[in-house]
Amino acid sequence: MPKKEQTLDFQELFSAIDELEREYKIEKDYVYSVLESALLTAYKQVKGIKDKNLSNVKVSIDPEKGSVKIYEYRKVVENVKDRKNEISLEDAQKIDKRYKIGDIVAIEIPISQFSRKAAMTVRQTVIGKIREKKRSIIFEDYSSKIDNIVTGIIQRIDKKNVIVEIEGGKVEAILPMEEQIPGEEYKPGTLMKFYLVDVKIPPKEKEPIVYLSRTHPNLIKRLMENEVPEIQEGIIEIKAIAREAGSRSKVAVYSNSLKVDPVGACIGEKGIRIQNVLKHLNGEKIDIVKWSSDIGEFIKNALSPAEVVHIDLNLIEKKAFVLVPNSQLSLAIGKGGQNARLAAKLTGWKIDIKGKD
Known part of the structure; x- marks a missing residue:
C-alpha cells in the first residue's frame, strides 16, 4: 500500500494560530514569519538550492482566504542568462501575452508539489518554533508571578507530588511533597490558593515547570495583603512571619499611622478579615501581634x-x-x-x- 503523502493544511494552521493568540498571546505576525521562513527552506530543499539569497522568491500569506502561496519573480528579457532570475519574452507571453521586455513575472510554485520530506520540514519547523515561543511566553509570564498567589485546581498525585492546574488549564504546576502542609488532603477537583515559588525550564525542550507551595510564610503575607487594604496602601507593614504550616503562625505587624491599630485592622470587624485568610489555610491558627523597635x-x-x-x-x-x-x-x-x-x-x-x- 503506498504511503499517504504529507500535506499542509493551512486552514487548520490558521485556526491554530488564532487559538495560540487567544490562549498564549503569541502574535500572529510571529507565526506568519516562522511559516514564511519554513516554506522558503522547503522551497530550497525542493529546488536543490544552496544559495542563501532568495531575493526573487516571496511567500504570500492570506489568513482570511486561508491560502499560502510561493512565487518566483523573474525579469522578462530577450536572451536568458540567469534562469533563476530571468524569463524569456516567449515564455512570459505564454503566461500572459501582455508581458514585454523589462516586466517582472510572478510564477506560482504549487506547494502541493512539495515532496513529503519538504512538507514535513515545514510542519516540524513551524511546530518547533511555536513550542519554543510558547515555552518562552509561559516562562516569562510565570516568572513575573513568582512571590505571588495563584489559584489552582488539584488534578492528581504523581509520585508524592501534587499536580495542579493553574490559570484555567494553561499550565500544570507542581506542589512538591516538601511544600505540602502535613495532613492536608489534596483531592482532585479541589480549588486552592498557592504561593508561586519558582519557574524552571527543564532540559530536552519540555514545558516550563511551575513550582508551588502551601507552606511558605509568604502565602500568609499575600493572603493578608489581599484582605487588608491598609497593607496594600502601605499604612500597615508586615514585619515578620513565623510559621508552622497547618498548625499555627505568628505575624508581626506595624502601623505607620498613629490613627490605625495594626492588630485590629488585620483582624477586622468581628474578625472578618482574618477569617477570610484562615479559610484558605485549612484550620491553621494565626496570632497577629504588634511589632516594636523595642525588642x-x-x-x-x-x-x-x-x-x-x-x-x-x-x-x-x-x-x-x-x-x-x-x-x-x-x-x-x-x-x-x-x-x-x-x-x-x-x-x-x-x-x-x-x-x-
Missing part, C-alpha cells in the same frame, strides 16, 4: 496570649530571660513548646521562659 516589648507581644511579668535581655547573645505567672507558664511555652518556638523565630531571639509565683 523587649516585641518579645512580650510575640509571646501572647501569655502575659509577661518581667524580661531581661542579653544583647550580646540575643537571648531573652522571661518571667511569666506560674498559671500562664504552659500558655507561654505552648503545646510542644510551639508558642515559645514561634516567638523566638518571629523575633530572631532565643527565649528562656520561667514561671514566677
